[in-house]
Amino acid sequence: MRIVILTGAGISAESGLGTFRDKDGLWTRYDLSEVATPQGFARNPALVHAFYNARRANALDAAPNAAHRALARLQGARAGVTLVTQNVDDLHERGGAREVIHMHGQITRALCAACDHRWEAPRVMGRDDACPACGERMTRPDIVWFGEYPYHMDRIAEALAACDLFVAIGTSGEVYPAAGFVEEAAGFGAETLEINLEPSAPGRFDRVITGPATRSVPAWVAEVLGG
Numbered sequence: 001m002r003i004v005i006l007t008g009a010g011i012s013a014e015s016g017l018g019t020f021r022d023k024d025g026l027w028t029r030y031d032l033s034e035v036a037t038p039q040g041f042a043r044n045p046a047l048v049h050a051f052y053n054a055r056r057a058n059a060l061d062a063a064p065n066a067a068h069r070a071l072a073r074l075q076g077a078r079a080g081v082t083l084v085t086q087n088v089d090d091l092h093e094r095g096g097a098r099e100v101i102h103m104h105g106q107i108t109r110a111l112c113a114a115c116d117h118r119w120e121a122p123r124v125m126g127r128d129d130a131c132p133a134c135g136e137r138m139t140r141p142d143i144v145w146f147g148e149y150p151y152h153m154d155r156i157a158e159a160l161a162a163c164d165l166f167v168a169i170g171t172s173g174e175v176y177p178a179a180g181f182v183e184e185a186a187g188f189g190a191e192t193l194e195i196n197l198e199p200s201a202p203g204r205f206d207r208v209i210t211g212p213a214t215r216s217v218p219a220w221v222a223e224v225l226g227g
Ligand code: APR
Pocket: 007, 008, 009, 010, 011, 013, 014, 019, 020, 021, 022, 025, 086, 087, 104, 169, 170, 171, 172, 173, 174, 175, 195, 196, 197, 198, 200, 211, 212, 213, 214
């Protein structure tokens, strides 16, 4: 059985990393147009770097939780599991997952706006950090901002077209193109499952498992692996 799993901020919530749209979510405290758009970065790169330096420190200081580890167990136990994440933290990798597809980029990586070179980000980064490849001082976080095209969309489209089961974990399903993956997979005949605190959109998925990810994801993985 080929499975595509899409995770969102909810899978890292119990590791202490905030979500975006829940009560006290990031976008209730920051104006995303200022810190998560190319225009915001052009207007005030120092503000944007300060925002991501704080999120990077939180992500680096956080630990993967039982949900991250359960998905790594699933990947290790059976072939045909594609793990796509909207998250920019590296908790899936530190939880043991392999080949994680980061469609919104990674907060642990830096990107040169002049030559597109990418490298491991320092804990604290600024726009004037010189690019190791071209030397230009136009460094930005390797994050896909609103209005920019997500990464790895070809690979994701291929996996959605071939999967038997699509699972969305801890995502509100508010941001496209990720929000459309459930319909895309269903259109190719896949079963669809949502694992969330509560249903994000009743009727959108064939099956919904509710509850905190650190409980519901290991339970679901045990069900798939037969115990
Ligand atoms: N266990 C399971 N689900 C949880 C938990 C938890 N402990 N805590 C929160 N959730 C769920 C919420 O119910 C909600 O559906 O996680 C989801 C968080 O939704 P958002 O904050 O919108 O995060 P996400 O869906 O990942 O946002 C998608 O939006 O701002 C952009 O680029 C950003 O990647 C992000 C994208």
